[in-house]
Each structure stands twice: as structure tokens, then as C-alpha cells.
Amino acid sequence: MAAADTNVAKTAPAMDLAPSENRVWKKFRSHKSAMLGGFLVLFFITLALLAPVLPIPDPAATDWGAIRKAPSAAHWMGTDDLGRDVLSRMIWGAQASLLAGVISVAIAMAVGVPLGIVAGYFGGWPDAIISRCTEALLAAPFLILAIALAAFLGPSLSNAMIAIGISATPLFIRLTRGQVLNVKVEDYVDSARAIGLPTRLILSRYILPNVLPPILVQATLTIATAIIAEASLSFLGLGQQPPAPSWGSMLNTAKNFLNQAPWMALWPGISIFLVVLGFNLLGDGLRDALDPREH
Numbered sequence: 001m002a003a004a005d006t007n008v009a010k011t012a013p014a015m016d017l018a019p020s021e022n023r024v025w026k027k028f029r030s031h032k033s034a035m036l037g038g039f040l041v042l043f044f045i046t047l048a049l050l051a052p053v054l055p056i057p058d059p060a061a062t063d064w065g066a067i068r069k070a071p072s073a074a075h076w077m078g079t080d081d082l083g084r085d086v087l088s089r090m091i092w093g094a095q096a097s098l099l100a101g102v103i104s105v106a107i108a109m110a111v112g113v114p115l116g117i118v119a120g121y122f123g124g125w126p127d128a129i130i131s132r133c134t135e136a137l138l139a140a141p142f143l144i145l146a147i148a149l150a151a152f153l154g155p156s157l158s159n160a161m162i163a164i165g166i167s168a169t170p171l172f173i174r175l176t177r178g179q180v181l182n183v184k185v186e187d188y189v190d191s192a193r194a195i196g197l198p199t200r201l202i203l204s205r206y207i208l209p210n211v212l213p214p215i216l217v218q219a220t221l222t223i224a225t226a227i228i229a230e231a232s233l234s235f236l237g238l239g240q241q242p243p244a245p246s247w248g249s250m251l252n253t254a255k256n257f258l259n260q261a262p263w264m265a266l267w268p269g270i271s272i273f274l275v276v277l278g279f280n281l282l283g284d285g286l287r288d289a290l291d292p293r294e295h
Contacts, residue, residue, distance in 0.1 A: 034285020116176025
């Protein structure tokens with residue numbers, strides 16, 4: 001009888017609280033602002049991926065005869081203080097910003113989600129230790145903590161991603177812990193425990209799938225925050241290092257030429273605004289689509 005119950009538990013659906021895939025897509029597709037956000041994100045991702053094959057100049061190539069030239073047929077977005085093509089640097093800079101956003105959030109999730117599951121499911125002293133450490137990190141503002149860690153690790157894009165990832169980790173620990181506390185008292189989880197299902201199967205088949213939707217929403221929104229953080233670190237000289245292009249470092253250079261060459265600041269500023277807007281709209285759409293109360 002115990003073997004039969006175990007087989008039944010193994011074949012039970014793991015997404016009891018999550019909406020079906022078809023309903024999620026239908027709800028998301030009807031969310032016009034979310035579709036706009038998805039289009040913006042897809043546009044910048046496509047640009048970043050196609051940067052090596054697009055017919056654009058080398059982003060680091062200087063032209064001393066075309067210093068701070070206004071937008072023209074030869075240079076659609078103008079040139080910077082070293083005669084470099086702004087459009088080329090914008091496209092290659094998208095790689096740094098998107099890479100920093102995605103990898104930083106991946107680091108935060110890889111650390112924060114397991115710790116949140118352990119704290120929420122097991123409770124006791126693991127929960128106390130993890131929660132106190134999380135509260136200590138949350139006591140420092142996100143950007144201040146990222147700047148401090150980046151300065152400690154040294155100026156580079158990889159170190160900036162690590163710093164942003166560590167700074168974002170407490171958000172995922174706290175969110176995951178709260179979701180696990182709600183899910184672990186559900187009847188199907190109690191039934192899995194009652195028939196003696198191993199803890200690892202309970203966590204992987206019943207806990208994680210049902211806490212994943214809000215985590216994915218938070219990840220989408222945090223990517224936008226991470227992109228702003230990377231631009232801020234690069235602006236301060238703690239992120240992507242010259243001559244490699246980055247929207248933040250481009251703004252840092254442009255601040256000295258706002259009167260003579262305003263286009264140097266205009267395009268990276270607009271790009272940061274649009275990609276952050278895209279991820280925020282996408283996150284809002286996912287939140288509505290994945291909310292089981294909306295179905």
C-alpha cells in the first residue's frame with residue numbers, strides 16, 4: 001500500500017497553485033503594456049546578439065577628423081570626443097548592460113533561492129541565521145552596497161556583476177522564504193510528508209514549482225534594477241573599463257560635453273530608459289499572467 005501511495009504521489013501534478021501554460025500566455029498576450037515591454041526587451045537583445053555581424057564600425061576605432069560630429073548620414077548618432085561612432089558603441093554597449101543584468105540576477109537567484117527554501121521549509125536555527133544575515137544586507141541601500149562591493153573587488157565588468165548579484169541576493173532570499181512558508185502548509189505537501197516522500201522530492205516536485213512564478217516575476221524586475229546599477233558603476237569607473245563600450249561610461253564621458261555635443265548623452269540615456277521600461281512592463285505583465293487569482 002505504501003508503494004502504491006508513493007507512485008500516486010510521484011504522478012501527482014506539481015503545479016497545484018500555478019496557472020496553466022495556455023492560460024498564462026492568453027492572459028499575457030492580452031496585456032498590451034506587457035507585449036510592448038517584451039518587444040523592447042527583444043529588440044535590445046537582438047541588437048546585442050547581432051552586434052558582431054552588423055555592418056557597423058569598430059566601437060573602439062578613433063577618427064581624429066570626426067571628433068564630436070553631429071548625427072549625419074555617415075554617423076547616424078554622431079561621434080564622441082575621440083571620433084568613435086556612437087551608434088556602434090551603443091549597440092556593443094547593449095551587450096554589457098544586458099549581460100550585467102542577466103548574469104547578476106542569475107547569481108542572486110542561484111544563491112538566494114536555495115537559501116530561501118532552506119530557511120522557509122526547515123525553520124529553526126537555519127532560518128534564524130539566514131534571516132539575520134539577510135536583514136543585515138537589507139539594512140544597506142542596494143546601490144550603496146553594490147558600489148562598496150565593486151570598489152572592494154576592483155573595477156571590471158565581471159566584478160560589477162558579482163557585486164550587483166550579491167546585493168540583489170537578499171531580495172530573493174526574503175521572497176522565496178515567504179512563498180515557501182505559504183506553500184509548505186498546503187494539503188498536498190502534508191500528504192506527501194504523510195506517505196514518507198523524501199524531503200528532496202517534496203522540495204523539487206511540490207515546493208519549488210509552486211514558488212517559482214513570483215520568483216520569475218521578481219527576477220524580471222530585478223534585471224531592470226541591475227541594468228541601472230551597472231550603468232551607475234560604469235559611470236563611476238567601477239564597471240566596464242575603456243575602451244570597451246558601456247552606456248554608463250558613455251554617459252560619464254558625455255557629461256563633459258553637454259553643451260557642445262548633447263547627442264553623446266542623449267542616446268545612451270534613452271537606451272537605458274527604454275530597456276529598463278521594457279523589463280518593468282514585462283515584469284508587470286508576468287505578475288498579472290502568473291497570478292492564480294486572476295484565472
